[in-house]
Amino acid sequence: MTFPPSQKRPLARRLLKPLSITASTAxxxxxxxxxxxxxxxxxxxxxxxxxxxxxxxxxxxxxxxxxxxxxxxxxxxxxxxxxxxxxxxxxxxxxxxxxxxxxxxxxxxxxxxxxxxxxxxxxxxxxxxDKCPPTPYQEIEELFQNDMGTSLDDLFSEFDPVPIGVASLAQVHRARLRSTGEEVAVKMQHPFLDEFCKIDMDTVSFILSTIKRVFPEFGFEWLSEEMNESLPQELNFVFEASNANKVRENFKELIETKKTALIIPKIVWAHRRILCMEFIRGQRIDNLAYMEEHSIDSNRVSIELTRIFSEMIYNHGFVHCDPHPGNVLIRPAKKSRFGTGLNFEIVLLDHGLYRTLDDQLRTDYAHLWTSLIRGNEEDIKKYSLRVGGTSAHKLFASVMTGRSWDTVNTQDLSTERSQTELEKMTEGAFELLIDIAGLLANMPRIVLLLLKTNDLLRSVDEVLRTDQDYSMTYVVMGRYCAKAVWDDIRSTLLDKIRHYGLSIKLAKELISAWYEFESLEIMLWLYQTKSLWMDRIKHFKSPTILPSDQTYQQHL
Incomplete structure (x- = not known):
């Protein structure tokens, strides 16, 4: 079929017009x-x-x-x-x-x-x-020039263009200060975050709120609420430097007297998107081969990590809320640290995400854990409501401990999680997804972060526990909790005595509280002593340094 010339031209124009618009738009x-x-x-x-x-x-x-x-x-x-x-x-x-x-x-x-x-x-x-895509070196150079008003070469005599670690918000480079020759770690924020952070947070919030509208019972919008609260501080490295300095001050006495293995890298200087700090060599805390090579007992590393975080939570109320293995390093101790009975040091990195617990939450949280360790259902009910704002105490106890309610109720938290229990918990969690989502949605944001911290520490503990003695984690934490509970009750009762005078009722309450504390303390001490001597027998011919009983008791 042929068209006359007068009809070919309009057809060609009709065909070419959209193509030309598309090309022009492109x-x-x-x-x-x-x-x-x-x-x-x-x-x-x-x-x-x-x-x-x-x-x-x-x-x-x-x-x-x-x-x-x-x-x-x-x-x-x-x-x-x-x-x-x-x-x-x-x-x-x-x-x-x-x-x-x-x-x-x-x-x-x-x-x-x-x-x-x-x-x-x-x-x-x-x-x-800890396996995130890195920012190209050229963009890192541009960020440094823009933020510092000078080049990398002006401040550093050495700067490794290949990052030693890449995280979601930043990457870290090894460098050497030109002024002092000190080896440092330079943490650089990914440049694109300034450009896309707001739109990304809005997108996540929109997606989760849409899910909430379609499935009202499926409430995970708290994830976006938590990110909206936490990210602005995590994206400002001045806050991170302040947190690192504060936690170092909190542990100052223990560090100076060498009663802790904790090391916090020294901050050299901090800007919003760039942080310069002391460079510390070490390996991830879940690197068991490295520990074996340096005669470090991973079980003791687990105990010390539990002690460090128990000190944070139950004594200081200032908690590092992101202790995943990429943020915790292990290294052999210097000779001067052998007096603690430990031949290793634990280096805590990434101090961007901290939360402060007020005294009421700190002591209620300690009460809840002692109730869980004892398997005291009445107290679990009471403190689940006070800490988590929930009456679903069995579900909350399982979320808290990562164990089935049957295990919690039989005071059997110290046993290893069997494969059967893990499968039961996983399947149960999926089946109860809506119930758990509702539980988490109505929980205070700070408690959600405590749950996350607990879970990360528990997963590390299960990697490190080669002797399968999982009870030592609860022994160490339980002693901190018991002390926090006793201090709380004693302070409250002494205030009442000062205000109203000593009565038989108050005296009975004080004696009862003291007995509760001492009985739990003695129970935990006996188990700890038994474990210590079993450990001595097991390591009798081991080159790993063993502490004296007195030093180890003080250490725990």
């Missing part, structure tokens, strides 16, 4: 992307939002298809669930890694939620704790 878009900062920001923001939304839809479809199928038996259904968890988690992981920044931070939160999410999700997200 050209203008390309020019704006590379030459107009607001336009580039808008286009990248749309891409990041679209990526997050698309992955959410794909994950939803995965679960919809999996749940809609019929399976011949429970084993086939379990395999299908596991495959769906793994596939969906990997989809989300790739999207988080591509977007970076607070999306990786969100993934880190997910990796710590082993009390609620299947292991396929938490183990997949675990790589985000």
């Amino acid at each position: 050209l203008i878009g390309t020019v704006l992307y590379y030459n107009h900062e607001p336009s580039r920001h808008f286009m990248c923001a749309i891409e990041r939002c679209g990526r997050a939304g698309l992955v959410g839809v794909r994950v939803a479809i995965n679960y919809k298809l999996m749940l809609s199928k019929t399976y011949k038996d429970s084993e086939e259904e379990a395999r299908a669930k596991s495959n769906c968890h793994t596939t969906s988690a990997n989809l989300v992981l790739k999207a988080l890694q591509k977007s970076g920044g607070i999306y990786i931070k969100l993934g880190q939160h997910v990796s710590a939620m082993v009390y609620i999410l299947p292991p396929e999700w938490t183990s997949t997200m675990a790589v985000l704790q």
Whole structure:
């Protein structure tokens, strides 16, 4: 079929017009992307939002298809669930890694939620704790020049362009100060965070609030609330420097008297996006091969880490809330530190996320843990309500301890979690997802961070505990809790005595509280002494240095 020339021209124009508009739009878009900062920001923001939304839809479809199928038996259904968890988690992981920044931070939160999410999700997200994409060196140079008004070469005689560690918000480079020759670690914030942080937080909030509107009972909007509260401080390294200095001051006496293995890197100087601090060599705390090479007993490392965080929580009320293995290093001790009975030091890094517990929460939290250790259900009810604001004390106890209620109720927290119990907890958590989500949604934000801290410490403890004596963790923590509880009750009763005078009732309450404290203290001390002598027998021919009984008692 042929068209007369008069009809060919309009048809050609009709075909060429949309092509020319498309080409012009693409050209203008390309020019704006590379030459107009607001336009580039808008286009990248749309891409990041679209990526997050698309992955959410794909994950939803995965679960919809999996749940809609019929399976011949429970084993086939379990395999299908596991495959769906793994596939969906990997989809989300790739999207988080591509977007970076607070999306990786969100993934880190997910990796710590082993009390609620299947292991396929938490183990997949675990790589985000210390394996994040680095910022190119050229962009790091530009950030330093912009923020400091000088070049890297002006301040440092050496600066390794390859980062020694990359996290969600920053990366760390080894360097040497030109002025003093001191070897330092320079923490540099990822430059794109300034550009995308606000839009990313808004996107996460929108996605979670949308889920909340569609599924009112599925309340995870607290994740965005927590990130909105925490991120502004984590993105300002001046706050991090202040936290590091404060925790060092809190441990000053123990550090000076060498009664702790804790090391906090010295801060050299701090700016909002750049932090310069003392460089300390060491390995991740979960590197068992490194410990064996240096004759370090990983079980003692676990005990010391528990003691350090118990000191923070129950004595100081100022708590590092992100103790994942990438933030805790282990190294052999110098000779001067051998007097503590320990041949290692624990280096605590990344002081961006801290929370302060007021005295009431600190002591209530200690009461709750002593109740859990004793298996006292009445007190568990009482302090679950005071700490977590919940009457679902059995569910809260399981979330707190990572154990089934049967284990808590039989005072059996000191036993190792069996594979059967782990599977039961994981399956139960998934089945009770809505109940747990509701529990967490109504909980004070600070308690959520304490739960996260507990869970991270518990996972590290299970890696380090090669002797399978899990009770020592509760012995150490329990003694701190018991002391905090006794101090609280004694102070309250003495105030009443000073105000009203001594009465038989107050005297009985004081004696009863003292007896409760002493009985728990004696029980824990006896177990600790037994474990110490068993440890001595086990290590009789070991080169690892063993402390004297007196030193070790003081140490714990």
